[in-house]
Amino acid sequence: MTLPREMALSFSGGGGKGMPSFGRIVGTEVEYGISFGSGTIGDAQGEISHELINRLPGLYASGALWDYEEEDPFLDARGYHVEGDRERPDRRENRWTNRALYNGGRLYVDGAHPEYSAPECTSLRDVVRFERAGDRLVEACLLAWEAEDPGRRTLRVFRNNSDGWGNSWGYHENYLLSRELPFDRIIAGLTAHLVSRTVFCGSGKVGSDRGQGGVSYQLSQRAEFFEVPVGLSTTSRRGIVNTRDEPHSRKEAYRRLHVITGDSNCSEIATALKIGSTLLVLRVLEESHRTGVPLDFPLLADPVAAFHQVSADLSFSRPLALANGKTMTVLGIAERYLENVRLWFSREGMDPEVMDLLERWAGVLRRLGNYRRDPSGLDRELDWAIKRRMIERYRESRRLAENDSRLRMLDLQYHDIRSSTGLFRLLEAKGEVERLLDPMEIEDALVHPPSDTRAFFRGTLLRRFPAEVVAASWSSVVVDDGTPSLKRIPLSDPFRGTQKTVGAIVDRAQSAKQLLEGLLSKGGPTGTSEDMS
Amino acid sequence: MSQKEKETRKRDETEETAPEPEVPAGAQERAKKVAEEADDILDKIDEVLEKNAASFVKSFIQKGGE
Numbered sequence: 001m002t003l004p005r006e007m008a009l010s011f012s013g014g015g016g017k018g019m020p021s022f023g024r025i026v027g028t029e030v031e032y033g034i035s036f037g038s039g040t041i042g043d044a045q046g047e048i049s050h051e052l053i054n055r056l057p058g059l060y061a062s063g064a065l066w067d068y069e070e071e072d073p074f075l076d077a078r079g080y081h082v083e084g085d086r087e088r089p090d091r092r093e094n095r096w097t098n099r100a101l102y103n104g105g106r107l108y109v110d111g112a113h114p115e116y117s118a119p120e121c122t123s124l125r126d127v128v129r130f131e132r133a134g135d136r137l138v139e140a141c142l143l144a145w146e147a148e149d150p151g152r153r154t155l156r157v158f159r160n161n162s163d164g165w166g167n168s169w170g171y172h173e174n175y176l177l178s179r180e181l182p183f184d185r186i187i188a189g190l191t192a193h194l195v196s197r198t199v200f201c202g203s204g205k206v207g208s209d210r211g212q213g214g215v216s217y218q219l220s221q222r223a224e225f226f227e228v229p230v231g232l233s234t235t236s237r238r239g240i241v242n243t244r245d246e247p248h249s250r251k252e253a254y255r256r257l258h259v260i261t262g263d264s265n266c267s268e269i270a271t272a273l274k275i276g277s278t279l280l281v282l283r284v285l286e287e288s289h290r291t292g293v294p295l296d297f298p299l300l301a302d303p304v305a306a307f308h309q310v311s312a313d314l315s316f317s318r319p320l321a322l323a324n325g326k327t328m329t330v331l332g333i334a335e336r337y338l339e340n341v342r343l344w345f346s347r348e349g350m351d352p353e354v355m356d357l358l359e360r361w362a363g364v365l366r367r368l369g370n371y372r373r374d375p376s377g378l379d380r381e382l383d384w385a386i387k388r389r390m391i392e393r394y395r396e397s398r399r400l401a402e403n404d405s406r407l408r409m410l411d412l413q414y415h416d417i418r419s420s421t422g423l424f425r426l427l428e429a430k431g432e433v434e435r436l437l438d439p440m441e442i443e444d445a446l447v448h449p450p451s452d453t454r455a456f457f458r459g460t461l462l463r464r465f466p467a468e469v470v471a472a473s474w475s476s477v478v479v480d481d482g483t484p485s486l487k488r489i490p491l492s493d494p495f496r497g498t499q500k501t502v503g504a505i506v507d508r509a510q511s512a513k514q515l516l517e518g519l520l521s522k523g524g525p526t527g528t529s530e531d532m533s
Numbered sequence: 534m535s536q537k538e539k540e541t542r543k544r545d546e547t548e549e550t551a552p553e554p555e556v557p558a559g560a561q562e563r564a565k566k567v568a569e570e571a572d573d574i575l576d577k578i579d580e581v582l583e584k585n586a587a588s589f590v591k592s593f594i595q596k597g598g599e
Contacts, residue, residue: 033593033595039585039590041595110599111598113598163593163595165594167594167595168597168598168599169599170598234599235599260599376560376563390574394575394578405590409582409590412590413581413583423578423581426578426581430573430574432570
């Protein structure tokens with residue numbers, strides 16, 4: 001099976017005008033920790049992760065492969081004959097490793113961890129609900145795996161980022177930015193935000209992965225694992241600002257900023273604050289660059305040391321050295337960011353989602369300043385505070401010593417994704433934490449893609465035409481229309497392929513073949529877009 | 534009482550008693566209700582918390598990811 005080059009068709013129109021809410025494409029990735037019921041897994045981790053995703057019920061994905069695009073020897077016309085590159089999966093390995101989801105996302109195995117990449121979203125609400133949908137999909141895999149395991153073994157799957165023994169796995173945010181924003185502006189403008197936002201988006205951790213004595217509880221799961229201010233690698237010598245440049249879209253127009261410092265939050269509120277604040281800071285950076293207006297964001301003298309310090313300082317009051325020789329507290333830095341963003345949006349105008357986020361952001365910073373006197377409120381919203389309160393209550397009431405293993409177990413099990421054993425899930429069910437979503441919104445996100453990005457086209461085609469859509473990726477859908485050659489439909493612009501622009505054509509089509517004909521007759525320019533802003 | 538003892542005592546007192554005057558009257562009732570609900574939650578946690586915690590946290594070692 002070989003593929004032709006891209007078909008000369010694309011989508012006209014798009015989401016650029018009248019864009020909803022934040023008007024930026026965001027996608028998040030969650031890697032899960034996994035073990036047998038006993039906690040062990042050892043060398044079986046990769047194999048079990050593969051088995052797990054292969055238990056995904058047919059309700060959520062077809063047999064489509066992941067299209068490795070130009071790099072993939074199997075699905076690329078030129079690459080098919082290239083031999084010797086063993087990195088590229090053949091059909092069997094591709095299928096064993098990937099599920100292209102009806103919700104537009106991807107479930108796969110990265111290294112030895114199950115990983116869920118949520119579909120591209122433009123509203124904060126969608127980001128949060130599609131991320132949570134990933135947990136539900138993995139939970140469905142987990143239950144199916146256990147039901148079918150001949151050895152009657154059980155598994156545990158954790159939405160966290162460290163094992164307490166110095167190993168970390170990721171949570172990654174992806175923000176589509178204008179290519180016009182120079183990378184050094186991103187580094188200068190964003191670094192102190194990525195460090196300071198830890199106070200509201202850390203997931204909390206008992207102890208230290210790096211043997212820091214005296215750290216009994218810290219804000220971040222991930223902070224300790226960062227070693228350099230800027231870097232490309234995600235697995236060693238991690239940099240606070242990651243330099244990967246792989247836009248999965250038109251490279252000349254877009255950059256996909258890959259943020260790797262974050263923790264996997266369980267709290268919907270913390271997730272929204274993490275993504276929302278970062279998105280708004282990036283928007284202000286873009287706009288200030290475009291208009292030449294200078295910004296007043298703080299520059300840290302030593303971002304790595306600051307990141308470690310912020311994570312371990314539950315008083316939020318230790319001074320952080322700035323590049324200009326002065327010092328600020330972490331809350332001072334966080335407030336500076338908020339003020340800059342608020343000033344910008346109050347001048348430029350804001351929609352209700354931005355307004356709501358700014359209000360929440362300000363409220364959380366205010367309560368953080370008062371946390372030692374009154375932790376209530378925060379311990380219903382922020383993961384590190386929810387978890388800390390739970391652990392402290394349990395420790396006091398059960399009279400546990402500081403080094404009791406149950407404290408670390410409470411930490412781990414907070415992140416257990418299973419509804420019957422996960423402690424965050426328990427607190428949530430008991431009404432102990434604030435929610436942003438109606439549970440039905442998550443249910444919907446298990447099978448239906450976001451309506452306002454190319455994920456709509458990808459996910460809808462996969463579900464509507466499971467026999468004809470043979471592969472998909474972020475930037476393509478590959479269709480077998482019965483002719484000798486497969487057709488690759490390019491999805492090079494993430495704002496295109498929305499329900500608004502192609503929904504009616506997709507609804508009318510009785511087959512993928514008809515759909516292709518419909519799209520071709522609709523015509524439209526290839527690969528150009530006025531939807532950048 | 535030596536100066537050092539005084540300081541220690543003062544610090545202890547500060548830590549133990551400082552929050553109380555700050556708590557408004559309505560919040561105390563709320564705190565009581567929250568505490569009762571918390572007991573219920575703690576019992577539930579006992580039901581589901583891994584019984585072999587010591588062995589679990591010792592053996593939970595992952596390959597690095599990303």
